[in-house]
Amino acid sequence: MNLRGCAAQILAKVIGDGQSLTAALDHGLPKLKDTKDRAFVQALCYGVVRHYYALDFALSKLLGKPLKAKDADIKALLLVGLYQLQHMRVKAHAAVSETVAATSHKPWARGLVNGVLRQYLREAENLLQAAEQDPQARLNHPQWIVETLRRDWPERYEKILHANDQAAPMFLRVNQRQTGRDAYLDQLAAQGIAGQPVDCCSTAIRLDQAVAVEQLPGFGEGRVSVQDSAAQLAAELLDAQAGDWVLDLCAAPGGKTAAILERQPALAGLVAIDVDAQRLQRVDANLARLHLQAETLVADAGQPADWAGQRRFQRILLDAPCSGFGVIRRHPDIKLLRRPEDIAALQATQARILQAAWQLLIPGGILLYATCSVVKAENEQQIAAFLAAHKDAEELPIDAHWGLPRPHGRQILTGERQMDGFYYAKLRKAV
Numbered sequence: 534m535n536l537r538g539c540a541a542q543i544l545a546k547v548i549g550d551g552q553s554l555t556a557a558l559d560h561g562l563p564k565l566k567d568t569k570d571r572a573f574v575q576a577l578c579y580g581v582v583r584h585y586y587a588l589d590f591a592l593s594k595l596l597g598k599p600l601k602a603k604d605a606d607i608k609a610l611l612l613v614g615l616y617q618l619q620h621m622r623v624k625a626h627a628a629v630s631e632t633v634a635a636t637s638h639k640p641w642a643r644g645l646v647n648g649v650l651r652q653y654l655r656e657a658e659n660l661l662q663a664a665e666q667d668p669q670a671r672l673n674h675p676q677w678i679v680e681t682l683r684r685d686w687p688e689r690y691e692k693i694l695h696a697n698d699q700a701a702p703m704f705l706r707v708n709q710r711q712t713g714r715d716a717y718l719d720q721l722a723a724q725g726i727a728g729q730p731v732d733c734c735s736t737a738i739r740l741d742q743a744v745a746v747e748q749l750p751g752f753g754e755g756r757v758s759v760q761d762s763a764a765q766l767a768a769e770l771l772d773a774q775a776g777d778w779v780l781d782l783c784a785a786p787g788g789k790t791a792a793i794l795e796r797q798p799a800l801a802g803l804v805a806i807d808v809d810a811q812r813l814q815r816v817d818a819n820l821a822r823l824h825l826q827a828e829t830l831v832a833d834a835g836q837p838a839d840w841a842g843q844r845r846f847q848r849i850l851l852d853a854p855c856s857g858f859g860v861i862r863r864h865p866d867i868k869l870l871r872r873p874e875d876i877a878a879l880q881a882t883q884a885r886i887l888q889a890a891w892q893l894l895i896p897g898g899i900l901l902y903a904t905c906s907v908v909k910a911e912n913e914q915q916i917a918a919f920l921a922a923h924k925d926a927e928e929l930p931i932d933a934h935w936g937l938p939r940p941h942g943r944q945i946l947t948g949e950r951q952m953d954g955f956y957y958a959k960l961r962k963a964v
């Protein structure tokens with residue numbers, strides 16, 4: 534199978550049909566038997582999506598007029614070609630001829646692909662200069678995302694946009710119930726895997742280079758999990774105590790659920806809720822691997838009348854559905870798939886779930902609100918509106934040496950200490 538063609542088919546589903554890159558890769562990659570081939574195709578797909586706005590600018594200049602919607606596969610193939618020429622250490626003539634060879638199902642496109650890629654090689658310098666004059670191409674994000682981040686972070690938005698376009702490091706969370714971080718670093722070193730302890734999070738290790746999870750000592754037995762250290766902070770901040778009932782709202786795939794359980798072995802219990810049944814199965818699978826127990830429920834977190842009964846909780850984590858603008862570097866397709874109107878819709882969902890969650894907290898209990906977003910409307914402004922409307926809510930300060938203190942909560946901007954962008958706010962219910 535032609536690997537460029539395979540990448541183009543996967544990318545056409547994202548660019549043409551609006552599928553997520555993860556879903557398109559999950560469908561397309563298993564067709565390849567060789568691990569190296571899969572890794573190459575995955576690198577092409579991530580690369581094209583990550584650099585989409587810059588590559589698309591160059592392509593539009595080279596094409597003159599856009600391709601028809603039914604030819605999204607050819608557009609994807611051209612982007613694959615341009616990505617290789619601009620960003621990969623493959624020989625130009627091999628990149629061109631292999632990419633041209635992937636047009637065998639549409640012979641008319643052969644000349645087009647050949648011509649466009651060769652023209653690019655002649656005009657690369659001019660195209661790069663032209664891209665510098667076009668904000669969407671220069672910043673490699675759709676204009677509305679640039680504007681959203683510029684409005685919220687006028688001094689820092691270019692840094693955030695740049696961080697969004699870097700591949701994220703691999704972080705591990707050591708399962709404290711099984712081993713300590715130093716001991717696990719030794720086990721990694723014995724396997725020739727280099728990693729560093731993360732100073733702001735006691736369970737986190739940052740690997741110098743990503744590896745397949747099968748290579749991690751004790752992964753199958755639950756000694757360690759993969760999780761960004763910004764996300765690991767949730768368990769520390771929630772600080773669940775022995776004997777507490779904990780409610781984990783919007784829990785799938787269960788990274789924070791597991792972190793909370795690993796940190797506090799003597800909980801009375803933990804209930805993990807997610808509206809997506811398939812994703813919730815991943816919570817069960819993760820907990821089984823880690824030898825942890827929780828009650829998992831498919832339910833709408835905003836409708837507790839359907840599932841909570843009289844149950845009340847000492848600690849609630851609300852890891853709210855959000856734009857994901859803090860994790861664009863891990864999910865670059867967010868730039869292509871999100872729409873401006875999504876932000877207000879998400880803000881409304883967050884407010885609805887937060888309001889519902891508050892009813893389930895016992896007096897004196899603590900709710901931790903979290904998002905993997907850097908958009909103020911989803912974060913500090915959401916919490917400001919909540920505090921204004923709930924006189925029984927008091928904000929607890931988060932004293933930390935990570936993140937930025939905000940009028941409400943604490944914000945990690947993408948790339949700080951190589952972490953994902955994250956937001957946390959801690960609220961206590963009056964007794």
Ligand SMILES: C[S@@+](CC[C@H](N)C(=O)[O-])C[C@H]1O[C@@H](n2cnc3c(N)ncnc32)[C@H](O)[C@@H]1O
Nearest residue numbers: 783784785786787788789807808809833834852
């Ligand atoms: C940011 S992810 C959660 C990540 C998870 N807490 C973790 O650490 O692995 C948000 C989750 O919210 C879920 N979700 C969205 N709307 C929901 C709702 N109304 N009720 C419950 N879950 C919801 C989504 O299915 C998704 O799994």
